Amino acid sequence: MSKVRSLWIVFFDAVKIYFTNIDKFFLYMLFPVFGQVLGIALTFGMTLSLMPKIAQKTSSISMSLIFLFLLALPGLLIFMKAFWDYVVAYIALNSMTEGIMTSGKLYDIQSHRQVATNRAFKYILFLSIVGILILIGSSIFFIIPGFVLWIYLILVFQIFTFEQDLGIKDCFKRSFNLVKGRWSQTFLLMFLLSLFSIFLITEGVSVIFDYMHLTDNLCSLFDFIGNSIDLTTINKALMYLHQPEITTRVISQWMFYIILWSIVSGMTLPIRSICWTLWYKNLSEAKVISNKKGKFQ
16 A cells, blocks of 8 residues: 555644634634524524513414514524535635645635535535434444444545545545545544644633633523523432532533534634645545556556
8 A cells, every 4th residue: 555644744734734824714714603603692592582572462372483483584594604604614625725735825715615506406415415424323323333434434525525526425435445444544633633623722712711701701691591491300310310410500611611612613624624635635646656556566
């Protein structure tokens, strides 16, 4: 098998590309990430805050539901647009990486988006299959085999981007064949990326918030969730299981860290896409060289 560049070289090259263009990547990801947060906040904020008043002033459940839907609609539209832009970014960022590797610059972002939007129907079908596989793999009966399989299929977005002549089924086969024999290295690269781009940055941001005494104020924004739950019943069950009780503040902290983790994960998508694009190029070149050698032997 042909020699593959060290995953450490690939990782540090990805970090270099990311931080060299961090301003452009940051601006590109702002709406796809924060648009989803804003959309969800508007949807639940408007409906939950006005639900009691609507229930009092409307004479039927159907009318109440119509008013609630109309209140939620702006937030839902913002969320759906941001979510679509986010999934498009999975393809556009790969194309951007290739552009940077070719020209050394990042420009004409719209043309990179068109790599996905020009094949919107095929991409939606592709995403649906990926989503189904994730749901199956995340079930309790398939967690371990599902995780192993996902490492084999982790390059499907890069293959969909760069090998546009392949069908959806062939994209998954191609990823499996590329990772075959390099599973442990691919897993280590995924672990390294997750540790660097999600865990460490999330912890770093939370430490900064703690230092600036912002965490408690931010957590208090989610107190309404705990206040709307019957914690007494839940804590009685936990008491029989010898587990610590859950308070409103604990729930608020969970929500704060979940949202912080989601934002950090979304905003750092570029570095993961860059790294997987470099890894895909690396394995593809090695496979081509290996095939050529096989023909001459």
